[in-house]
Amino acid sequence: MNLRTLAPLGLTVAIAASLAACGKTETAPAASADAAKPAFDPSLIKTPLISLNSADLDTAISACTDLNGFVNSKWLKANPVPGDQTTWGSFEILRERSLEVQHALVQQAAASEAKAGSVEAKIGDIWKTGSDEAKIDAAGLAPLQPQLDKIAALADTAAITQYLRDSQAQGQGVLFSLFANADYKDSANVIAYVGQGGLGLPEKGYYFDASQAKIRDAYVAYIAQVLTLSGVDAAQAADQAKAVLAFETRLANASLSRIEMRDPSKRYNPVSAADADKLTPNFSWTALFDTLKVPAAQKFSLAQPQFFTEVDKMLADVPAATWQAYLRFHTIDDAAPYLSSNVEKANFDFYGKTLRGQQEMQPRWKRVLDSVNNGMGEALGQLYVDAVFPAESKEQMQHLVENLSEALKARLEKLEWMGEDTRKKALEKWASFTPKIGYPDKWRDWSGLQTNGDSFLGNMQAARAYNYRYMLDKIGKPVDKTEWGMTPQTVNAYYNATKNEIVFPAAILQAPFFDAKADPALNYGGIGAVIGHEMMHGYDDSGSQFAANGNFDNWWTDADRSAFTQRTDQLVAQFDGYEAVPGVNVKGKLTLGENIGDLGGLTVAYDALQMALKEEPSKNVPVDGYTQDQRFFMNWATVWRRNFTDGELRVRLNTDPHAPANFRANGAPSNMPSFAAAFECKAGQPMVRADDKRVVIW
Template identity: 60%
Template sequence: MPATAGGPLFLMARTGLELPVNPRNLKPLGLALAVGVALAACQKTEAPADTAAAPVAAAPVVDLATLKTPAISLQASDVDTNIAACQDFDGFVNSKWLAANPVPSDRTTWGPFVVLSERSLEIQQKLVENLAAQEGATGTAKLIGDVWATGMDEAAVNAAGIAPIQPMLDEIAALEGPEAIAAFIAASYAKGQGFVFGFGPSPDFKDSSVNIAYASQAGLGLPDRDYYFDEKHAAVREAYVAHIAKVLQLAGADEATATAQAADVMAFETRLAKVSASSEQLSRDVSLYYNPVSVADADALTPNFKWSAFFASQGLEAPAMFSLAQPDFHKEVSTMLADVPAATWQAYLRFQAVDGLSPFLSDAFAQENFNFYGKTLRGQAEQQPRWKRVLNTINGQMGEALGKEYVDVAFSPEAKARMQELVGNLSTALKARIENLEWMSPETKEQALVKWASFTPKIGYPDKWRDWSGLQTSRDSFVANLMAAGEFNHKFNLAKIGQPVDKTEWQMSPQTVNAYYNPLANEIVFPAAILQPPFFDLAADDAVNYGGIGAVIGHEMIHGYDDQGSRFDATGNFKNWWTEADMAGFQERTGRLVSQFNEYGYGDDMKVNGNLTLGENIADLGGLAVAYDALQKALENKRVAEIDGYGPNQRFFMNWATVWRVNYKPEELKVRLQTDPHAPARFRAMGAPSNLPAFADAFGCKEGDPMVRSGEAKVAIW
């Protein structure tokens, strides 16, 4: 998890439909743009923005028909009839489209999620341009307009160079000794700047009605701890060291000094990596995030970093308990404060500070940041145009404010009503499947149904919009605006610690193309931007919508019963509600699903990790089965004609595969296989259907066909 001054939100991030990709190429330190919490230092030059007293002026209507990026939808012309559905279902549905739609030069993947993101960005661009042009704007119109205007002023950003963060670098240069370094880290967090570890609020695992503080591992620049040790990542490590040296040179070091310091920084991060959990470990054992301790016990564990002083520096009373997650990591950081030379700490902190803010500094910094994180690490051919990068930044800093504008033009009441109906139908189908499970005892089944009854669906946008009063921005400096927003967001998050959980709050903005399940609230959330083709289409037949958004709804519901979600009860507490025999039966079935996905891959050196992706594979399998059941109920007593030669059951599965038509850059695919809890799209298109007899029936597949699993090879869980 990135070192950010915001809440972990780890569970939501690991149970979304698709991996949320940080527009900063996932570089730690600072702006966790995917969840809207950021670094900060305050330069306040304007009067407070009062959103209650000064509502945003009405935005112009955006004509969705004029968007340049065409939506993806199930089309008979895309089907490759030379490939048998029972042999290669992904190829049958998607191969023609994939061959005709390579990854654009400013992206690392191309498919429905990214296409809808592009369409969302086009709408947002029109909205923010209008807001920025308003004379005398107030409230969120002013906030959004200021960030847009200063972000788009490339000449001013280039003229400023590194000056906006020079005061921070001067502080780092003056650090001497463990106490001074620890004090700097704490003071930086008070401004919203996260170094070395992650810190923020999240519900208490044992009492999910109250937020507590969590401190967790962070501080690494590479995507996963294994990048520091595995021989297959040796070339990436070499490129990363060269990148560190280049960043330090841009920050003012001469070549020889930068080269020596880069080696020290890499050794520093490697030492952190040795005591860090891997992506797989964190994805498959959520308990690693929960280690409740008293502040006194935490101080004893990390004698060179006093948590009592840290809480005081944040303006917080020392809590009776907080979660010091991954305690061995924090213990090692404390040791490093004592035995790592101050000069090495300075080099590490200087690199982290500059690299984390490079995307928002002058072109030389932004380009170097992209060269490594975008081009080298993920295979992106060219940097996104400035307008997209600035919009991504706005989404990170004040995404919900922009989301309010977005839903006014891009999400109809009719769409929300239809979604509510679909959620109800899927919920009914899930209840029936739980009731009819043969392998589960009545005792466990009763608790599963209690959890089912307490699901909270959220559709489109929040019922209560966040108040941005007090955030101050100007037309003077892009970085200063981001720092002000970061501090504001940090304080907003700190205020949650020790307080009741706000169940109206969303962890994704309405314009985000994704969905998620939050086990600590037992809620399923569907932002407005995903409610478009191929997922959802008001004009489409039921088969298409149930195979698209219906399966998405089922997917998120099943996350409540996947290998990690099933460890939380109906109230969102971390509590076992299974009999011992039922848990053993569940684990036997999930183990066979792990084995299935371990067989998928791109040759022997690029295999899918069935354990890393288990939760998402459980959700796909169960969600698709539930959606199919709901479709059958919707089609009851109806005569439904074929469309383009395909019946409703075929179109159901075909649209499921359409959702997963994705091209990857090779480098991006390698990173995802190592770190992403979602399997590559091709295997999601085929994995769940191959376990469902309904798929074989729909396409006339026979035992022995690659898309048909039978006997012990077939997995049925929920």
């Protein structure tokens, strides 16, 4: 699956930010009103913001029956998913606005007489080579041919393993992931992590479930199409495609599911290279780390050992011709966004149209902008912050974070089901939270990246290798706590357990999440709930296994962990009961962490709103006929205003740790007496869960 396959947008929990890079840094700009900023014309932002608007409310639907329907149904009916998207709502609209800013910035960089080797010049190189569609089409697969020739020459296990090592060193590993991250047991230092991979379909279930048979057939046809485009005879390509599917099915059978991978213990298995070599006699980890030039021989994490045992067997018993077909297909598929239009279209037709229901490709400028972000995202983020991020947003966010933090502390101090020993540790973790807002304090240095005005694929491969080398160079060194795992222009937020940090990029600090001029209810029901959500990831079923110092360590008594699990099991049952499409329900275990984050985050955000309104009683007034409490929950629902294509929704139900947006809008409030009180809901109404079903955790 190529780099442009979009990860689900939403609020994420990041135990390991596996794609972040480190190296030399520069001091971040002050981003103040007095700072010199590049000229940016706000009129270039064409997409209007979403905000809570009384005209959008469907008063025929009671909030006590369906909060999401009351707030969002009219808007959703009037705003179907555009043909070049698979989802459309609050997140996507903010992403569109971010892309419009970025578009202007890369055009400015490409048109400027930037100094050779500067950040602007390198961004300009990627932009210009990616925009020259005629030149890319004329080149065909020629830019990739040297790599394809190497694959064609693979004749035995020794040659295949050498190729796997060499391609991994360029950041082009197909078969498994290898990345740098904080040691789960020693979070101040970085080690290498190796994990399962190698699949072209979204999740292992796609290879076995009867309901995915048509997707498997379409995938085989796509593999054959790609191989044919690369010059393989059509009949041979059809046979090779079946062999590739069988190859991946073996990998899938040995892989853990998305639900199983939520357990940190399934992602951490420290071994020495010598011991790992014994596990996989046909693949030397010692040789791999020598090729990568990283100090990992004494300790690295080889999680999912059963997967690598199977890979080792496949190195011995799968014919070289099948390995060639597998590697040839994935090499072309991975590079598809940077190749000729016939290859790119084939890739879109399967991954976009067939799998996710997207009806048309996004325009060229958006596709190339994705590539700029893949290659030099933080560099573009520096330009983005200079152009559009106001200092007052960061200042107000810091105040909101402080208020949410105090509300969370009060909850922890009064929690009835938690014993004092565990509570003490929970409060230690609370005291060590690190918030990051807007943009990094230090920026990466890009002087080592070499780009040119000739080859789009060449530029992207150079950027990938450069970023991968940056990442590998962290292994064996102390963790850089100034580093970010998201770019400022990303509409998202995350929690990192090994750093115990919550991070809010600049692009999400807009309506409906945040508006400096809005009444308190909107900001607390929007970004306040997001802040609370990310804090609560430190105490969800996965994050709660990490201590205040970021180490993977049990700080719970057995009794308290049992009490916690009883409550989270209720939340699993609640979301298991939501039918997303006919016959397909939400997976409560897959989405548990995010649902804990939503419930706890909305709860502490509501508490923080009450604190704020006591401080400033003059702001505790109705707006448009709705109280501050009502508007708090209404804006929470506005955040989750979102349509999906049927295909996208089905993929997410199998792969996304976030529940579909409509269930997030309703799920947490239905457990909160404060919601029922705000709208005067009665027992037995759909948005009021019965006492024996109501979930109370934090």
